[in-house]
Amino acid sequence: MKKVYSRIESIAGNVIAVKADGVAYGELAEVSTRFGMSLAEVIRLDGGLVSLQVFAGGRGISTGDEVRFLGNPMRVSFSDDLKGRIFNGAGEPRDKGPALTENLIPIGGPSVNPTKRIIPKEMIRTGIPMIDLFNTLVKSQKLPIFSVSGEPYNQLLARIAMQAEVDLIVLGGMGLKYDDYLYFKETLEEGGALQKTIMFVNTAADPVVECLMVPDISLAVAERFALKGLNVLVLLTDMTNFADSLKEIAITQEQVPSNRGYPGDLYSQLASRYEKAVDFADSGSITILAVTTMPGDDVTHPVPDNTGYITEGQFYLKGGRIEPFGSLSRLKQQVNGKTRADHRAIMDGMIKLFAAYRDTLEKKSMGFQMSAWDSKLLKYGELFEAQMMDLSVNIPLEGALDKGWEILAACFEPQETGLQTKLLDQFWPKKSH
Amino acid sequence: MTNTKGWVTGVNGNMVSVRVEGPVALNEVAFIEIGGKRLKAEVIRIRGDIVQTQVFEMTKGITVGLPVVFSGEMLAVELGPGLLGKIYDGLQNPLPEVAKQTGYFLEPGVYLDALPRATKWAWTPVAKPGDRVEKADLLGTVPEGTFTHQIMVPFGLLETYTVKSVKPAGQYTIQDEMVVLADAAGATISLTMMFEWPVKRAIDCYAERLKPTVPMVTKTRIIDTFFPVAKGGTYCVPGPFGAGKTVLQQVTSRNADVDIVIIAACGERAGEVVETLIEFPELIDPKTGRSLMERTIIVCNTSSMPVAAREASVYTAVTMAEYYRQMGLNVLLLADSTSRWAQAMREMSGRLEEIPGEEAFPAYLESVIAGFYERAGIVRLKSGAIGSVTIGGTVSPAGGNFEEPVTQATLKVVGAFHGLSRERSDARKYPAIHPLDSWSKYSSVIDGKAVAWAHYFLERGSEVGQMMKVVGEEGTSLDDFLIYLKGEFLDAVYLQQNSFDAVDASVSTERQSLMFSRVVKVLGSRFEFKDKEEARGWFNKLRQMFLDANSIEWATDKFRDADRAILDFLAAKVSGLDAAAGRIIENLERAV
Ligand SMILES: Nc1ncnc2c1ncn2[C@@H]1O[C@H](COP(=O)(O)OP(=O)(O)OP(=O)(O)O)[C@@H](O)[C@H]1O
């Protein structure tokens, strides 16, 4: 049994320091306070002084509280018993189920050797035209939803999770609103998906340090299941809360901030999580869908900005719809060439026309004359927004492609679409609406 | 290992403090001994008997009091035959071999030989017993792929030596003794085909550094014609996320007119490297008929790999580049992204609690960036041969704003600036190099005056475009409108280029000259249109003809037909040609 230390030297924010020997960097300790026991993790060693971040937070900790080192880093139990269960950021049950202590695995492990990776090649179907048709999601992709707060991003996340054909869903909630937590639970339950879901949820009311653990714990579990051959979808919401927790710890540690208070290693911190997305050649895969709320709808804010430099595109959610501009799936070209012959052409063609529609809208708002062509574009834009962009639309890719041709035929002559004659001959609807 | 002893006294992220007994050197390699493993680290600060090291691995599990041993050597790479085609991490660990040992994951503390020890190389001796030699002098050669790899006197041997013995022609491994030298005092030095060189010291065994004047052709029109890069020059590609930096470098790594390409994937996505790893062995280099991989070295320290090794990776890459330059070869180093390298420095500087500069970057950021780009250059070797290292680095500015420290420090030292713009990439105008913001100090594959003449249409066209947003098409004169159309035309058919079209992806200088002269003909022509609608329709047709021609194979009948059709279409409408344009076309045609 490890020695117990009963003198805390300093307490600043969520970080405490004790004098102790033989402690390892990253080791866990238990701190007993008047509010009960909390885990703490070693984040700095300096001579005999050990700094720890306390999971339950620094509030109420007394210099006389006891610290007991556990001799191991943060771990999580890994077994099939995880399925259907709900835990907090420290890996303790949130549901009424038993605590799991078997087969503990470390979290935050090393990265995959780049030479062992393969080129992603499988589409994930969501039933959402703005994704399937225009920015196809690919197995093993890492992709955030960029959103202003107040947008239905968690609804979108839940819907994709329900519709995607995956073996396992791992939900990592960070600073999640309690209502949203219940929403996820109910949606997964109603859809009968709870048994293939594992949740690690830190709500807005829970301690900040636990929020920091959520991505690592979720991804460590996901990684093990993927190595057992499962295709795992990891949902992380909201990564901006994760980044804000990093900021909070960095500031109490008196680190020099780089940009709007965020620590200089924000990029590396986010990347080491997102890069866990992988397709194991002879085993399963991890796909990461995250939410990044953008303070002030500002995509140049450090969190969305650093995220954009890491992920393989982003879905830009605005006004309850996925915006065609600003959204990008960088892996779409790996899969959209082998879906249907008209997929790429419809994707490019409809977006070009939609861009022209936006120009026309602008011209109209400035009071310039509307030509016959402009009127066609206006009609087209309305149909596109109602039948493609509206998030209530739920059709398979093929249906969305057919719908695309219908919209085009309702608004334009074939040659006005800029599509290849060969495709027009094959796909242009026979009778116009 | 030296006799210096050390013990860990502190851990802060990837910085480990060590109390030492005995001498230590700055940038010396140390190893932290933990559970039967050794974690590599580099000494980055010395204060009395406490030194700070940056550890090239995750530091979890390190405890105060662990023993540390010192190598006495600075962080170095192995140089010798067998580098080409390899995939290394930032410390020159061969990643495929690592995978054979540790499987899917990169386990800490695994360091393998960078150069294959068992391979036999066909040695041809050059030096003879009795020869007097100095560092970098030629001792013999071995073929490496299509290159003649020169085995040289190691660059760290600073005196003049007498050759004692040389192995006869035959098959040898890189560990066999090939040559024995004797120094002035008569002490002998045994040489193999390989030696080590510290990565943070530039290799400068050349006679003279020259001015970069010869274009390094990339086969991307907007670069070669408008914003050229010279062999031995430097350039940077800043741009917001998703603007196309990586795709542009991938295209350049395939098409650049150099002997060897070194790709430093520095702190970016692992998935992007995989594309290169899988595609390059399949792609044939038209110059040699061999796979592109045979002229490529990949240094890959992606974003989730240890940050200190990321800092080292660009030096590892440039050292190998300088080594091949020493053989009279032209080498291109592409680093994606230098911002991640700068951030690695920032992280360490923060842990050292140095006084921070702007955005918390260290105060020495500028000089370190300058020092890195200074390692590029075209040189005349002692043998008279010319070799070059060209460096192109991407920059990932926070918020896409070029006013940040890394972009600004880089712009001060490079010879060309290819600024990617969000506006252009959103409009799918690739490559998204902004034609009004970018610049180059090097000379173009086309006469500079002609390029400036054409560039004027982009400037004026853009002005008219801006004005038109305010006053509408109605309020714009037909003459102005024509300039606008001409600017847009030049942009669409010449500046933009389809990287995913088999033909358009790479355009020879010959073809650039011809197409440029055709474009000049359009820009310099006078037209009589009855209204804007007619003008727009006519230019749309012309644009389509050019775009079609762009994807037809060069020097085929089909291409000549398309070219003829363009000239005919033009002749039917044109009512005169600007004198300056006429002269440019004449000159270009004379050159072809
Ligand atoms: N020349 C091009 N032709 C067609 N598409 C392109 C081109 N360049 C970029 N793209 C598109 O833009 C996407 C992003 O490009 P790229 O990965 O090169 O951006 P980046 O500037 O390197 O971004 P980051 O800073 O996030 O790494 C690509 O996946 C591709 O879809």
Ligand SMILES: [Mg+2]
């Ligand atoms: Mg990139």
